[in-house]
Amino acid sequence: MATQVSEIELSSTSNMLPAAETFVTRVRALFEGGGDEPKIWSTACEYLRDLLEDEDLKKHSETWPDSLSVEGKPGNLLFYEDADYGFVLNALVKAPGLKTSVHDHGRSWTLYGVLEGGETVTRFDRIDDGLQVPEMADIREAGSHEVIPGYIDFVPPWEIHQEHNTDQRTIGFIVRSQRSGTFVQNRFNPDTGTVDQYDGPVQMPYKLAW
Ligand SMILES: [Fe+2]
Numbered sequence: 001m002a003t004q005v006s007e008i009e010l011s012s013t014s015n016m017l018p019a020a021e022t023f024v025t026r027v028r029a030l031f032e033g034g035g036d037e038p039k040i041w042s043t044a045c046e047y048l049r050d051l052l053e054d055e056d057l058k059k060h061s062e063t064w065p066d067s068l069s070v071e072g073k074p075g076n077l078l079f080y081e082d083a084d085y086g087f088v089l090n091a092l093v094k095a096p097g098l099k100t101s102v103h104d105h106g107r108s109w110t111l112y113g114v115l116e117g118g119e120t121v122t123r124f125d126r127i128d129d130g131l132q133v134p135e136m137a138d139i140r141e142a143g144s145h146e147v148i149p150g151y152i153d154f155v156p157p158w159e160i161h162q163e164h165n166t167d168q169r170t171i172g173f174i175v176r177s178q179r180s181g182t183f184v185q186n187r188f189n190p191d192t193g194t195v196d197q198y199d200g201p202v203q204m205p206y207k208l209a210w
Pocket of ligand 1: 103104105161
């Protein structure tokens with residue numbers, strides 16, 4: 001019976017690049033096998049490493065449009081949403097020089113793989129012990145690192161960060177535990193301590209196939 005369900009689900013992914021389909025199949029197997037989210041997402045991170053090396057995916061990304069901003073909101077390409085487990089495949093294409101807000105990804109888990117370009121990721125620690133979705137928050141910069149193609153930033157729930165692009169186009173291929181818009185994210189102002197909430201990047205369906 002379980003096999004039949006898998007076959008039905010797979011047919012819905014038949015329009016994706018083979019390496020992306022393989023990735024989805026492997027992640028679905030993690031959910032089917034049980035296990036907690038930290039374990040599922042750290043293993044999925046290893047699978048994503050393989051997908052990021054796929055030449056066909058790199059080639060396909062040359063066709064992806066810039067998607068950082070849609071009517072003032074950040075935008076993501078949306079390639080796939082799993083009907084059973086809710087995880088999604090996205091991409092974020094950043095034009096040269098752009099930087100994101102200081103933000104978290106709310107309760108979701110994120111694997112942010114760099115496919116092209118390079119940028120600086122800065123992390124922040126929350127100093128106060130207020131609510132997870134606050135009006136004010138005391139945060140401190142906790143360090144920065146440069147990321148290059150092949151690197152995967154592992155972002156657990158509520159982790160605060162910011163990305164600064166360099167002088168080239170940077171593409172992030174992103175796996176999220178649920179689609180943006182289905183959970184609340186915080187956006188922090190480190191200078192004033194104010195926090196506002198938003199529902200994440202605009203989702204723009206895009207076909208991951210030739
Ligand atoms: Fe982020």
